[in-house]
Amino acid sequence: MSDLDIRATMKALLADHGVSGHEHGIAARFTEALAPFTTDIRIDKIGNLIARIEGEGEGPRPSVLLAAHMDEIGLMVTKIERGGFLRMTNIGGVDPRTQVAQEVLVHTRSGDYVGIIGSKPPHLTTPEERGKAAPLTDLFIDLGMPEQMVRDKVRVGDTVTIRREPLELQYDRIAAKSLDNRASVAAVLECLAELQRLRCGVDVYAVGTVQEERGRIGAGPAAFGVKPDIAIAIDVTFGDYAGAPDDANFPLDGGPTILFGPNAHQKITKSLAETADSLNMPYEYEFIQGDSSTDTHLLQVQHEGIATGLLSIPIRYMHTSVETVCYRDIERTGKLLAHFIAGIDRAYVEGLSCYLNA
Structure with a gap:
């Protein structure tokens, strides 16, 4: 080589x-x-x-x-909701099953902000919802910021990526x-x-x-x-x-x-x-x-x-x-x-x- x-x-x-x-x-x-x-x-x-x-x-x-x-692939902010929660859509082939509880980075004009992808707690789901993957439209991003701060820093159209460090596995494998x-x-x-x-x-x-x-x-x-x-x-x-x-x-x-x-x-x-x-x-x-x-x-x-x-x-x-x-x-x-x-x-x-x- x-x-x-x-x-x-x-x-x-x-x-x-x-x-x-x-x-x-x-x-x-x-x-x-x-x-x-x-x-x-x-x-x-x-x-x-x-x-x-x-x-x-x-x-x-x-x-x-x-x-x-x-x-x-990634996500894009589509809406800032009451409480400062962000709604998003996919860019490319994002599988909603893999998005729940992920750490993310929201990329804005003023820098990158760490957030998490939240969803309804299982205790509050309906019988029809249980055991099914939540669609992307039911998920949201929580930056932990007050609503006005979110509105000051984030714009609709900002991109979002998963926050994860590469992981070295055995036998010359890498996961990322x-x-x-x-x-x-x-x-x-x-x-x-x-x-x-x-x-x-x-x-x-x-x-x-x-x-x-x-x-x-x-x-x-x-x-x-x-x-x-x-x-x-x-x-x-x-x-x-x-x-x-x-x-x-x-x-x-x-x-x-x-x-x-x-x-x-x-x-x-x-x-x-x-x-x-x-x-x-x-x-x-x-x-x-x-x-x-x-x-x-x-x-x-x-x-x-x-x-x-x-x-x-x-x-x-x-x-x-x-x-x-x-x-x-x-x-x-x-x-x-x-x-x-x-x-x-x-x-x-x-x-x-x-x-x-x-």
């Missing part, structure tokens, strides 16, 4: 918040992490972070875009919020560190996309602007857990998954698998018959079409505050990307226009 300290990198990326549409904090952190690799970094008009790492040799060189979304998709951002950094040890005649665009969790908004404009020869999305997929269906989970520490399906170019899928085999790296195919529900689809349909692939990192308990991933899977994903990119030349890119003998 590269010299990148994956544990320190992961924890640094987890330290900043970035609810969809409000990714400026994590974008600044990603920019700092990219400093050893390039100074050619820009933010486009929608908020995507685009970093260009020049390849060796004379141009024009083949180009590869690596897309890892920076944003996370927003590992979807900070784990993939870390994998991109691992890729760039590994590429420094390899000869590479490819221009790499490391892109932190925005608003994936609320409709995959950022990937399309990023790819349209860069117009790469190849685009690889890096995201997370469903890890194994107790009672999981056999066809919808992948083991932690079993390596990344490689998308197999119409949302990925056949030759890129094949090349990623062959590269993993050459590295004696474990991996699994993830078979998806249509849209992969990742940035991959938006990357694929830009301009006249872009040859795409998708690598996913298995993660347990997705869209909770205890998402769990194995560090080794992050490192493997980055290494696989680097060695795949190092093997690209102009002939390979020109061959992507033909599916025959893929």
